[in-house]
Amino acid sequence: MTAQSSPSPQSSSMLLFRLMMGGVGLMVLLCLLFILVGPVLLSDRNSDFDYIPPTRNHTLLAQLTSTKATVTPQELTTKTLPPASTTPRSATAEIITPSLVIESAGPTATFTYLPPTRVSPTATATVVTSPTLEATDTPSTTATFTASSEPSHTPRPTNTPRPSVTPSQTTIPTTTASHPSTATQTASVTSSPRTTITPTIQPSPTVLYSDGRPLKLLYNPSSFYVANPNDTAIEIGPLSFEALGKTGHVFSGNTWAQIYGTVEPSACVAIEIFGTQAALEPASCTFYNATVNPPATSSTIFWTGQFAVFWNNVEIARCAIADGACLIFVP
Numbered sequence: 001m002t003a004q005s006s007p008s009p010q011s012s013s014m015l016l017f018r019l020m021m022g023g024v025g026l027m028v029l030l031c032l033l034f035i036l037v038g039p040v041l042l043s044d045r046n047s048d049f050d051y052i053p054p055t056r057n058h059t060l061l062a063q064l065t066s067t068k069a070t071v072t073p074q075e076l077t078t079k080t081l082p083p084a085s086t087t088p089r090s091a092t093a094e095i096i097t098p099s100l101v102i103e104s105a106g107p108t109a110t111f112t113y114l115p116p117t118r119v120s121p122t123a124t125a126t127v128v129t130s131p132t133l134e135a136t137d138t139p140s141t142t143a144t145f146t147a148s149s150e151p152s153h154t155p156r157p158t159n160t161p162r163p164s165v166t167p168s169q170t171t172i173p174t175t176t177a178s179h180p181s182t183a184t185q186t187a188s189v190t191s192s193p194r195t196t197i198t199p200t201i202q203p204s205p206t207v208l209y210s211d212g213r214p215l216k217l218l219y220n221p222s223s224f225y226v227a228n229p230n231d232t233a234i235e236i237g238p239l240s241f242e243a244l245g246k247t248g249h250v251f252s253g254n255t256w257a258q259i260y261g262t263v264e265p266s267a268c269v270a271i272e273i274f275g276t277q278a279a280l281e282p283a284s285c286t287f288y289n290a291t292v293n294p295p296a297t298s299s300t301i302f303w304t305g306q307f308a309v310f311w312n313n314v315e316i317a318r319c320a321i322a323d324g325a326c327l328i329f330v331p
Helices: 009-047
Strands: 068-072 099-103 109-112 169-177 183-191 213-220 223-227 239-243 250-252 267-272 287-292 306-311 314-320 325-330
Parallel strands (some): 267 287
Antiparallel strands (some): 169 183
């Protein structure tokens, strides 16, 4: 008999080791292959995200039924116009229109063209006569101009100048001796102007309401005052003053009355020129009901010479600036 030998444990372990090494090597090889090829495959896949597949075109075929249009001509009738005559012409023409018939496989539609009806032209001559204007030598209107020495309108009266005072001419005879035995008198005319002297207006002793209530007027070149020495108040509005010189300046008591209507007992109303330092300020004025301050150029500065005093527009007194004071009476 032939004896069979059994595999030894050492050979079995070597075989197992070889198998394991072979499997590990295969796995390592696959990993290397994946590492090398994987990025290429992934990059190709990412680039395919924007890929659009081609579209398909569909063609629709349809069969159309052919139509046939038949035009049937018709005979055109022509008429000859009569020869020209003196009467207006009248032309008439007959038009025969063709019919267009369209044949199709379906229903038949017929279209007929109807042109507009023509009106027979008729020539009519209209003669418009216009009036003829004949030229004549006779004018229709004759304009005659007659010279007249008399005016055609009544002259208006003219303003007659007032006589004015002019320097008079005085004839002064002079004697000239040309020869001892002969004396000749020669008159020469010389002009000697006269000097006009304006008389000074003196205050007149016109005093009204002498039994009335007294008011004192006190003034200097820079100020003017009305003092009330009575026991009762007096209205100031009715008073007014006017210069008697060339200026004619006027002051109304209503100017004071707009501030205070009356002059109280032992009180005054005043006019003090603005900017002056020499106001009178009399001692009889214990207080003032109204004071106005006009400029030096104001037309209300009336006490520059002589002035008149009015009560309700009636003159009651006249005063002089040189006196410095004036007593008046009011009702």
